[in-house]
Amino acid sequence: xxxxxxxxxxxxxxxxxxxxxxxxxxxxxxxxxxxxxxxxxxxxxxxxxxxxxxxxxxxxxxxxxxxxxxxxxxxxxxxxxxxxxxxxxxxxxxxxxxxxxxxxxxxxxxxxxxxxxxxxxxxxxxxxxxxxxxxxxxxxxxxxxxxxxxxxxxxxxxxxxxxxxxxxxxxxxxxxxxx
Amino acid sequence: xxxxxxxxxxxxxxxxxxxxxxxxxxxxxxxxxxxxxxxxxxxxxxxxxxxxxxxxxxxxxxxxxxxxxxxxxxxxxxxxxxxxxxxxxxxxxxxxxxxxxxxxxxxxxxxxxxxxxxxxxxxxxxxxxxxxxxxxxxxxxxxxxxxxxxxxxxxxxxxxxxxxxxxxxxxxxxxxxxxxxxxxxxxxxxxxxxxxxxxxxxxxxxxxxxxxxxxxxxxxxxxxxxxxxxxxxxxxxxxxxxxxxxxxxxxxxxxxxxxxxxxxxxxxxxxxxxxxxxxxxxxxxxxxxxxxxxxxxxxxxxxxxxxxxxxxxxxxxxxxxxxxxxxxxxxxxxxxxxxxxxxxxxxxxxxxxxxxxxxxxxxxxxxxxxxxxxxxxxxxxxxxxxxxxxxxxxxxxxxxxxxxxxxxxxxxxxxxxxxxxxxxxxxxxxxxxxxxxxxxxxxxxxxxxxxxxxxxxxxxxxxxxxxxxxxxxxxxxxxxxxxxxxxxxx
Amino acid sequence: xxxxxxxxxxxxxxxxxxxxxxxxxxxxxxxxxxxxxxxxxxxxxxxxxxxxxxxxxxxxxxxxxxxxxxxxxxxxxxxxxxxxxxxxxxxxxxxxxxxxxxxxxxxxxxxxxxx
Numbered sequence: 182x183x184x185x186x187x188x189x190x191x192x193x194x195x196x197x198x199x200x201x202x203x204x205x206x207x208x209x210x211x212x213x214x215x216x217x218x219x220x221x222x223x224x225x226x227x228x229x230x231x232x233x234x235x236x237x238x239x240x241x242x243x244x245x246x247x248x249x250x251x252x253x254x255x256x257x258x259x260x261x262x263x264x265x266x267x268x269x270x271x272x273x274x275x276x277x278x279x280x281x282x283x284x285x286x287x288x289x290x291x292x293x294x295x296x297x298x299x300x301x302x303x304x305x306x307x308x309x310x311x312x313x314x315x316x317x318x319x320x321x322x323x324x325x326x327x328x329x330x331x332x333x334x335x336x337x338x339x340x341x342x343x344x345x346x347x348x349x350x351x352x353x354x355x356x357x358x359x360x
Numbered sequence: 361x362x363x364x365x366x367x368x369x370x371x372x373x374x375x376x377x378x379x380x381x382x383x384x385x386x387x388x389x390x391x392x393x394x395x396x397x398x399x400x401x402x403x404x405x406x407x408x409x410x411x412x413x414x415x416x417x418x419x420x421x422x423x424x425x426x427x428x429x430x431x432x433x434x435x436x437x438x439x440x441x442x443x444x445x446x447x448x449x450x451x452x453x454x455x456x457x458x459x460x461x462x463x464x465x466x467x468x469x470x471x472x473x474x475x476x477x478x479x480x481x482x483x484x485x486x487x488x489x490x491x492x493x494x495x496x497x498x499x500x501x502x503x504x505x506x507x508x509x510x511x512x513x514x515x516x517x518x519x520x521x522x523x524x525x526x527x528x529x530x531x532x533x534x535x536x537x538x539x540x541x542x543x544x545x546x547x548x549x550x551x552x553x554x555x556x557x558x559x560x561x562x563x564x565x566x567x568x569x570x571x572x573x574x575x576x577x578x579x580x581x582x583x584x585x586x587x588x589x590x591x592x593x594x595x596x597x598x599x600x601x602x603x604x605x606x607x608x609x610x611x612x613x614x615x616x617x618x619x620x621x622x623x624x625x626x627x628x629x630x631x632x633x634x635x636x637x638x639x640x641x642x643x644x645x646x647x648x649x650x651x652x653x654x655x656x657x658x659x660x661x662x663x664x665x666x667x668x669x670x671x672x673x674x675x676x677x678x679x680x681x682x683x684x685x686x687x688x689x690x691x692x693x694x695x696x697x698x699x700x701x702x703x704x705x706x707x708x709x710x711x712x713x714x715x716x717x718x719x720x721x722x723x724x725x726x727x728x729x730x731x732x733x734x735x736x737x738x739x740x741x742x743x744x745x746x747x748x749x750x751x752x753x754x755x756x757x758x759x760x761x762x763x764x765x766x767x768x769x770x771x772x773x774x775x776x777x778x779x780x781x782x783x784x785x786x787x788x789x790x791x792x793x794x795x796x797x798x799x800x801x802x803x804x805x806x807x808x809x810x811x812x813x814x815x816x817x818x819x820x821x822x823x824x825x826x827x828x829x830x831x832x833x834x835x836x837x838x839x840x841x842x843x844x845x846x847x848x849x850x
Numbered sequence: 851x852x853x854x855x856x857x858x859x860x861x862x863x864x865x866x867x868x869x870x871x872x873x874x875x876x877x878x879x880x881x882x883x884x885x886x887x888x889x890x891x892x893x894x895x896x897x898x899x900x901x902x903x904x905x906x907x908x909x910x911x912x913x914x915x916x917x918x919x920x921x922x923x924x925x926x927x928x929x930x931x932x933x934x935x936x937x938x939x940x941x942x943x944x945x946x947x948x949x950x951x952x953x954x955x956x957x958x959x960x961x962x963x964x965x
Binding site for chain 2: 281282284285286287288289290297298299300301302303304306307327328329330331332335336338339341342343345346348349350352
């Protein structure tokens, strides 16, 4: 009962914060509110039993991403922003896609039922056997490090790729900027 | 020993080479090293091609966990063909890049070639895997590497092109993720074969149809499917020429491969035929791309842009093959996918050689280039004839099978669309040829491209002729791939 | 007991569409990246909602617990969060370079520059 109530309230809060981010005047305000958005998101992940995800979202979303945005703002801020006006093409696109999603998702089983198809296949093995097969209590860690360890390797490569890209972009010669 | 792991090694090898390449000093060394890596990858891909032709499907359990709990690598005829294509293009383009790209980036050569190897790794990973989420991870590896490489272009416009591609590419990947999330909610699995086995009862349901829509649009964005192509002309025109050549020949092809894999190998024909208007919708999109891309190419002022917009049209042909939802259609699409990589590779490499000598790819700058660089222009002409679909070139083969697959279904308006689009391609290519052989008032001295740029270009041009003269190995392989993809759904 | 039904998903869709709209409608490149981040975060929420089991515990094995939430979506989203921030970092680096080259990070201003 309490959990559901928290879920309902946090989701409403999240939507309000998101609209606040989008509508905010000034980039600094937008970035700071975005940090708050990530924190509320992390809170929601905790109520949805995803503690590892919550920690990561708080550290990466509210922490790293927000800091990176602030750092970028320091180097390219100060430009007056155009006042937001209605973008009709965007509005229509979003309404059509949203409508399609509503139509499709009405067909999904309700959130939280233990016998949803997603919980009946593949995942039970992780919950029932990772304790003996891997030997650590945190099932998320077991799947991350072992069953789907290859995805995690890919994830490391993604970070490396982005790091390499940032380094290539921000170092070395920039002929066009010297003109 | 090596043989039993070749399936993984083909992806792991370029990946392991990345950190070494990034640390190599100097301008030339990283390119030479990356070339050797690409040749080793080609050797592995050829080996695997042999294995697949004997065994049909190769499977490998990563980490020793059986699917669907672990991630499985799965190589069938379709994947082996695209893998070979990637290895082939890399093996030809990298020696070219070793000169051309290192000239553009100078001291940052190590990083640039590391990014190129990461792009290759990402694309190979998408092709090799049998796990739907793993596709997303490697898609993002290849995408991040692409954004970086495009931004290395010499003009400042390259930065804007890269940023716009980053936004649209990430939206595409996220759409893919939405579709995948819906599929997971419906089935509980991420393994593609396992998904395929669990899809039939869901055929035509709103959630499955929505998943299909988001996956098609997401991959369509990466494949530059009209009208989701807006990122492509700028990206290909602004990237360093060797990067444009590699991306034009591989990136959109791999996205189309993934599209075919999901359409036929996950959703399956039954599902596709139960969604109303799906076939018509895909065919309309294909035709819109074939005509729209060609018409836009008629007005472009830069050769890179003309070639890029022509790619939008060619993606339309390949999509049309898929949208026929028949074995013959998919086989024709695959043949054209392979051949389009050969022709666009040759054309972009030739263009890069011209840019190397003339300093830019604008039509106005290339007046008389056919006299200055006769061999380069000859290779360009072969690519152009292949693109139009003249007999005895590779381009003819794909179009021939596509037209006969269309005639099988008596869809005459599609035959007309193919013809009109081919005629348009004559016009936009003629604009280049006309300028190239026009004699300018002051004729600059003859200055052929350096051999290291010319040889790879000639090689790909020659490949167009070889496939045009003897297409039966490619065609029979594509037909077998199509048959197994559509036949059982696994 | 309140039956939430599909409530989570409806909010997720609203979030997705606001993020996507911000990305399309706003010209400032950093704002576009913020919109992209909101769009992606709402997809993360979609996955975590799919994995949620009511009255289940967080998937950390304990002797007296019967029912757990599904760990697989958590694993996928951990990866996706990292991919997301990697993309954001690269996008921001590009924005910094664009500012250096054009003196602006407004898409409409960039559109008016011919080169």
